[in-house]
Amino acid sequence: MKVPVCIFLLLSLFAVNSSQAKMVEYVENIYLSPAPDEITKIVHNVAEKNFDEDYEVTVPKKAGMQINPWNKFIASAKNPATGNLLLIINPEWFSQLFQDEKTFLIVRAFLSAKNAQGLPIKIVPWVFFVISILTIILLTLLLGKIQRLSNLKRWMRIVIAMTIMAILNLLVLNKVQLKILEYLAFRQTMRKTHLAIQISGVTKDVAINALSRFDVVIKDGLKSGESFWKPFETAFEKQVQALQEG
Numbered sequence: 001m002k003v004p005v006c007i008f009l010l011l012s013l014f015a016v017n018s019s020q021a022k023m024v025e026y027v028e029n030i031y032l033s034p035a036p037d038e039i040t041k042i043v044h045n046v047a048e049k050n051f052d053e054d055y056e057v058t059v060p061k062k063a064g065m066q067i068n069p070w071n072k073f074i075a076s077a078k079n080p081a082t083g084n085l086l087l088i089i090n091p092e093w094f095s096q097l098f099q100d101e102k103t104f105l106i107v108r109a110f111l112s113a114k115n116a117q118g119l120p121i122k123i124v125p126w127v128f129f130v131i132s133i134l135t136i137i138l139l140t141l142l143l144g145k146i147q148r149l150s151n152l153k154r155w156m157r158i159v160i161a162m163t164i165m166a167i168l169n170l171l172v173l174n175k176v177q178l179k180i181l182e183y184l185a186f187r188q189t190m191r192k193t194h195l196a197i198q199i200s201g202v203t204k205d206v207a208i209n210a211l212s213r214f215d216v217v218i219k220d221g222l223k224s225g226e227s228f229w230k231p232f233e234t235a236f237e238k239q240v241q242a243l244q245e246g
Contacts (some may be wrong), residue, residue, distance in 0.1 A: 021047035024084050026056040031064035032088060039089055046106045050199050053114065055085040065090070069221075069228050072077040073214060074105050076113035093217075100202045101210040108196035115192070121184050128177050132169065138160045190242055208243050211236050 023044055026034045035043070035057040043057050060071035068075065071088050079086040087109050094102065139161035140154070152160075175231055197207050215236035218229045 021051040022054050024056050024082065025053050026058045026079075026086075027081075029069060030059045030061065034059040035059050036091070036112060039091060039094065042102055043087060043089075043106055046103055046200070047110065050107060051085075051110050053085050053110075054082075055110070056082070057087045057089065059091055060088055064088070069226070073217070074109050076109035078113055082104060085110060087113070097210065097213070098206075100156070100200075100206045101213070104196055104202045104207055104210050107200040108192060111192045111196055111199075115188075121181060121188065124177060124180055124184065126202055128173060132165055132173070135168070136165050139164055160245075184237065189239065190246075193239060193243070194246075204243055208240050211240050211243070215240065 021044075023040060026032065026035060034040075036059070038219070039059070040057050043055075047055060060068075065071045072090050073093055074090070075088040077086050077088075078084070086146055087106070097105070140157050143152070143157040143160060144154075193207060193211075197204060217238065221229045222233060
């Protein structure tokens, strides 16, 4: 039996529409409010072309920017209450951007919310935990072979091994782990940035200009005594440099 053409077209249209991103109204609280129409329209135009997840668009209140200074720009996460992608856009800062910069940063925010943390970053702490356990076992066995310590009870050798391991962690391994995590996080950030350039269709110069805007505000904040930004003092500078060199 042949399906009438009109029914086939309706079913096809439904399949396409069902896979498009859909904005869900955000429930206002003391930190965030639903975004105004001029912002939701911009986000919708980007989301419907590139994404298929449900999302919520908000603007931060004063308390929202105090509890998380990243909300002064454009931030994203997954709403733990609904499971939807959540975009937080500061209208005052957002209005200063060119249209291509807005598109790029919206795409970048969607990508960041979808993939908050890569698998390698999650694995690293477990790898170092296993290394620590194996090192303690090895040290315990080695201490048993030292003549002066061979008569010690096993639990005492284990305590000595754990003490040595704690010192190694403090002096070496914790710093190595931090460097590895920083490297992996930067690589993940740059992958998302390059993917955002590709999806949004903007030039590399647009992305550089958009990221430079973060860098300017962060460094101005540090000059004004906003210590929150200290760990991120060169974060966007390095991203811009990587794009310029890549």
